[in-house]
Amino acid sequence: MKKLDVYVARALKMGATKAKIIDPATVVVENWVRLKCQYGCGGYGKYYSCPPYAPTPDYTRKMLGEYSKGLFLQIENIQPHEERKIALRLKRMVADIEREIFLDGYYKAFGMTSGPCKFCRTCDTAELCKFPELARPSMEACGIDVYQTAHNNGLKLEIVKTEDSPCSYLSLILIQ
Ligand code: SF4
Numbered sequence: 001m002k003k004l005d006v007y008v009a010r011a012l013k014m015g016a017t018k019a020k021i022i023d024p025a026t027v028v029v030e031n032w033v034r035l036k037c038q039y040g041c042g043g044y045g046k047y048y049s050c051p052p053y054a055p056t057p058d059y060t061r062k063m064l065g066e067y068s069k070g071l072f073l074q075i076e077n078i079q080p081h082e083e084r085k086i087a088l089r090l091k092r093m094v095a096d097i098e099r100e101i102f103l104d105g106y107y108k109a110f111g112m113t114s115g116p117c118k119f120c121r122t123c124d125t126a127e128l129c130k131f132p133e134l135a136r137p138s139m140e141a142c143g144i145d146v147y148q149t150a151h152n153n154g155l156k157l158e159i160v161k162t163e164d165s166p167c168s169y170l171s172l173i174l175i176q
Helices: 005-013 033-039 057-064 080-103 146-152
Strands: 018-022 072-078 110-112 167-174
Touching: 005 018, 005 072, 005 080, 072 080, 080 110, 080 167, 146 167
Parallel strands: none
Antiparallel strands: 018 072, 072 167, 110 167
16 A cells, blocks of 8 residues: 555545545646635635635645645535535544644645535634634635546546535645
């Protein structure tokens, strides 16, 4: 087993349906992505995990260039009634695995999740974050084209066309 595969196994054990080690060069960052946050998502401006608080696309592009590996993970087939519960589980999973990777000596480890932060019922952006050890920006908030990045790495991600259709969440932990 390769060194980083232990984190793939950990993610699968914790509930990810897919997990793999990827090259950060396959992560696509584009300026248009944040338009989808600003014009279409109720989280814009309301959470520290979201724009305008999250790292900009320019920052993200530069930051990705400082890493050589990432753990990409996915939870598929999430039914609408379980979205909040699964989103919280995925965010907790990312925080826990990021911490484990960090404690193993990969001190640059940093996670990015999916959607607005869910650790508080409402995010009071007039105050400091209540759980900075857990809260992480979402990939899309940082300008990552999650669809193209998933396709580049052989993960299936399709547009959810109706409110009662299942969806899929992805996260990325940059490692070294
Ligand atoms: S942990 Fe709470 S305060 Fe921090 S980003 Fe998440 S919702 Fe906001």
